[in-house]
Amino acid sequence: MISSAAVPAADRFDWFSDVVAQQLVSTSIRSEHAGDFQAEAAVxxxxxxxxxxxxxxxxxxxxxxxxxxxxxxxxxxxxxxxxxxxxxxxxxxxxxxxxxxxxxxxxxxxxxxxxxxxxxxxxxxxxxxxxxxxxxxxxxxxxxxxxxxxxxxxxxxxxxxxxxxxxxxxxxxxxxxxxxxxxxxxxxxxxxxxxxxxxxxxxxxxxxxxxxxxxxxxxxxNLGDPELSPSVVADRHSMSLRRLQLLFRERGESVAATIRRRRLERCREDLADPGQPAVPVHTVALRWGFTNASVFSRLFRDTYGASPSEFRRAVAEEAAAGATPGAAPGATA
CATH class of the missing domain: 2.60.120.280 (Regulatory protein AraC)
Incomplete structure (x- = not known):
């Protein structure tokens, strides 16, 4: 991001006009604030x-x-x-x-x-x-x-x-x-x-x-909706379940696997969030559509190499030690 703050006040309006002409399109610009114009841009x-x-x-x-x-x-x-x-x-x-x-x-x-x-x-x-x-x-x-x-x-x-x-x-x-x-x-x-x-x-x-x-x-x-399923996705988009599955097959991941992976990613983010240390693991799981705590724990361990509680504890310990929060020791992200 570039800002007019880096330009002398008297030149800021002309600077902005040049940026617009170069990055968007040439126009004639006028402003009552031209004497000390405030602007920023990123391309x-x-x-x-x-x-x-x-x-x-x-x-x-x-x-x-x-x-x-x-x-x-x-x-x-x-x-x-x-x-x-x-x-x-x-x-x-x-x-x-x-x-x-x-x-x-x-x-x-x-x-x-x-x-x-x-x-x-x-x-x-x-x-x-x-x-x-x-x-x-x-x-x-x-x-x-x-x-x-x-x-x-x-x-x-x-x-x-x-x-x-x-x-x-x-x-x-x-x-x-x-x-x-x-x-x-x-x-x-x-x-x-x-x-x-x-x-x-x-x-x-x-x-x-x-x-x-x-x-x-x-x-x-809709990840937080426990009723979210491939059939619901297909119905919502007015297509057959078979067509939906074929679309996802070309990606190399089924619809159900996509939903499960994205739910687990959201849970992992929340468990690593230092602002949510007191939120129970089962509450985090339910928030993202997992209604069975034991199934969630097994899926999380299979995916990340540690149980949800172990992962959260390892992240907290790393943060306390001044390390960058990340995956639990021995886990695979």
Missing amino acids: LDLGCVQVSQFGYAPLRARRTAAHVRSSDPEQYQLGLVTSGSMWIAQNRHDSGPFSGDLVLWDTSHPFESGVPGTEPVRAVILSLPRTALPLRPDRVDRVLAERIPADRGMGAILAQYMRSLAAHGEECAPAELEQLGSVALDLAGACLAGRIGAEDELSEESRTRALLTRIDTFIGH
């Missing part, structure tokens, strides 16, 4: 996709036809406002002030945007090549500058993924970043296709990857 390349984080003081930006003619990265840019609010107008659409939702704009058309009021805004922005999105531009034009709810359906899954990229993307290796970029493109395509009724324009591979991400998100949100 991460994911192959053909880029994810950016921006935080900045109230302003108004305008991209004109002249800007488009002189410099156009030919991208769709999808913004998620995580705090504060902003608005954008393009293609005769106007989002109005919004926060917490998504909005799409096209760098190949003029637009205006702004941050109303006095509070700064923070946003995560996904930049996608227009040619990489397998949707007809004339159909995508229908949703430019229109709010996409990020609290349900594909919008919620895409927004969660964008937040995760912004928070943890820099921890990943280059090869992993390219894979993350492919998933981001699939999710964005699926989300937009659903908005314009163009799911048939997506490739089978893209639809499958987006479906698997949706299934993974559903499983993650």
Whole structure:
């Protein structure tokens, strides 16, 4: 993350304008706070996709036809406002002030945007090549500058993924970043296709990857439900159990094994949490969907080489000795 704090106050606004032009798109920007502009930015390349984080003081930006003619990265840019609010107008659409939702704009058309009021805004922005999105531009034009709810359906899954990229993307290796970029493109395509009724324009591979991400998100949100099972997952996604099992077979792990592994990982995290030393082991197990304490203990030992109590004790001892908390001695993570 780079910050305007490292730039002399008189140069901060010009610095921010240059960062936006280089990393997003050229615009004309004005602000009542230009004399001591506060902003920060971070950019991460994911192959053909880029994810950016921006935080900045109230302003108004305008991209004109002249800007488009002189410099156009030919991208769709999808913004998620995580705090504060902003608005954008393009293609005769106007989002109005919004926060917490998504909005799409096209760098190949003029637009205006702004941050109303006095509070700064923070946003995560996904930049996608227009040619990489397998949707007809004339159909995508229908949703430019229109709010996409990020609290349900594909919008919620895409927004969660964008937040995760912004928070943890820099921890990943280059090869992993390219894979993350492919998933981001699939999710964005699926989300937009659903908005314009163009799911048939997506490739089978893209639809499958987006479906698997949706299934993974559903499983993650329901790990604490002891009734979660492959049949429930299949029913929730309107598919046969056989089709679901075939999708997971290509990953090399069954649906049931995935649920069990992710539950055990959550239990392991809680047992290693120094803020939960007094929470009984059986309570941790129940929290993540294990209703039989003896079965949970056996699965945990088989997976990590130590019982839940032994693991928790070893982690506490390592922490007390000043070591980095980790797996119990002799355990395999």
